Amino acid sequence: QQQVKQSPQSLIVQKGGISIINCAYENTAFDYFPWYQQFPGKGPALLIAIRPDVSEKKEGRFTISFNKSAKQFSLHIMDSQPGDSATYFCAASALTSGSRLTFGEGTQLTVNP
Amino acid sequence: DTGVSQDPRHKITKRGQNVTFRCDPISEHNRLYWYRQTLGQGPEFLTYFQNEAQLEKSRLLSDRFSAERPKGSFSTLEIQRTEQGDSAMYLCASSLRGSGGFEQYFGPGTRLTVT
Numbered sequence: 001q002q003q004v005k006q007s008p009q010s011l012i013v014q015k016g017g018i019s020i021i022n023c024a025y026e027n028t029a030f031d032y033f034p035w036y037q038q039f040p041g042k043g044p045a046l047l048i049a050i051r052p053d054v055s056e057k058k059e060g061r062f063t064i065s066f067n068k069s070a071k072q073f074s075l076h077i078m079d080s081q082p083g084d085s086a087t088y089f090c091a092a093s094a095l096t097s098g099s100r101l102t103f104g105e106g107t108q109l110t111v112n113p
Numbered sequence: 114d115t116g117v118s119q120d121p122r123h124k125i126t127k128r129g130q131n132v133t134f135r136c137d138p139i140s141e142h143n144r145l146y147w148y149r150q151t152l153g154q155g156p157e158f159l160t161y162f163q164n165e166a167q168l169e170k171s172r173l174l175s176d177r178f179s180a181e182r183p184k185g186s187f188s189t190l191e192i193q194r195t196e197q198g199d200s201a202m203y204l205c206a207s208s209l210r211g212s213g214g215f216e217q218y219f220g221p222g223t224r225l226t227v228t
Contacts, residue, residue, distance in 0.1 A: 006155075032215050043117075043204055043219035044156065089155050095215055098169050099208065100146065103155030 003027050004092050006104025013111050019077040021107045023090035026071065030092040032099070035064065035075045038087045038106075047088075048075070080111045115139060117220035119205050125226045126195055133191045134223045138207030145188050146206040146217060147180055149173065156204055162188060163210060195227045 006023045013019045023033075034049035050057045050064040050073065057064045063076040077084055087108050091101040118137045126132050138145045144163050148156035159178070160170045164185035174180075177195075182188040192199055202224050206217040 034216070036219075041224075043119075043221045046216055046218060049216065091155070093215075098161060099144070099210075099215060099217070100158040100161060100169065100171075101148075101156070101206075101217060102158070106153070106155050 003030075003102050004090060004104045006090050006107060008107060009105065010108040011110070013080045013109065015080065015082060015111055015113050017080050017111075019080045019084070019109055019111070020074060021088055021090070021109070022072065022074045023092075023104050024070075024072045025092050025102075027092070027094065027102075028071070029094040029097065030102075032093045032095050033064070033066065033073050034091050034093075034101070035062075036089045036091065036103075038089065044089060077109075080109075082111045082113050085109055085111050117205055117207050117218055119203075119220040119223050121223060122221060123224045123226075125228065128197060128227055129194055131191065131193045132195060132225065133189055134203055134205075134225075136188045136190070136205030136207075136220060138187070138205070139209075139218060142207035142209045142218075143185065144208045144210050144217075145182055146208070147188070147190050148204040148206065148219075150202040150204055150222070151200075159190075192225075195225075197227050200225055200227045 035047045036044035038044045061078045066073045090104040146161040147159040150156040162182040177193045202222040206219045208217045
């Protein structure tokens with residue numbers, strides 16, 4: 001059972017544009033939602049994360065929007081740069097049950113110069 | 114560099130051989146996780162330790178897989194009688210339980226190829 005669904009599978013954006021990646025989850029016990037960035041041949045790097053007690057969190061050019069009632073959350077990358085070209089994964093975990101992460105399928109982002 | 118480290122970075126083995134991977138977490142982190150990632154997919158949870166205790170194992174972790182974390186420091190993941198389906202990137206992550214810390218930090222991974 002896929003507990004975290006991510007879309008789109010791939011995304012092409014022009015430099016300076018906004019990249020938007022969406023995730024939906026099923027398990028209402030999830031209470032921690034991080035986003036990871038992964039370059040080829042590297043491990044995932046934590047970008048930004050949110051808990052369900054807030055609806056939005058911003059760090060630099062990265063913003064998470066969270067909708068608890070819809071069980072959805074999204075990553076917005078403002079002023080996208082070619083260096084942002086990577087695979088992005090959303091994830092979710094239940095902190096009361098070991099905090100193991102359940103990942104989405106990933107979004108391949110390409111930012112054209 | 115005080116991040117998570119993994120060794121080796123790449124391993125090529127023949128089907129039926131045993132392999133062992135090592136993970137060194139961030140020094141003060143008490144939780145250590147193993148994940149497996151196949152091409153084009155997100156990482157999948159395998160198992161995790163809090164200090165030296167193995168607290169959870171995924172059903173993905175067959176009898177051929179075993180993990181240890183002696184003395185709550187580094188961890189090893191062993192795969193016995195490897196199969197071609199074991200080819201994947203094996204990722205280790207660590208976190209600090211308590212003090213409000215939830216973040217998991219990943220190492221660079223070990224790429225396993227079974228021929």
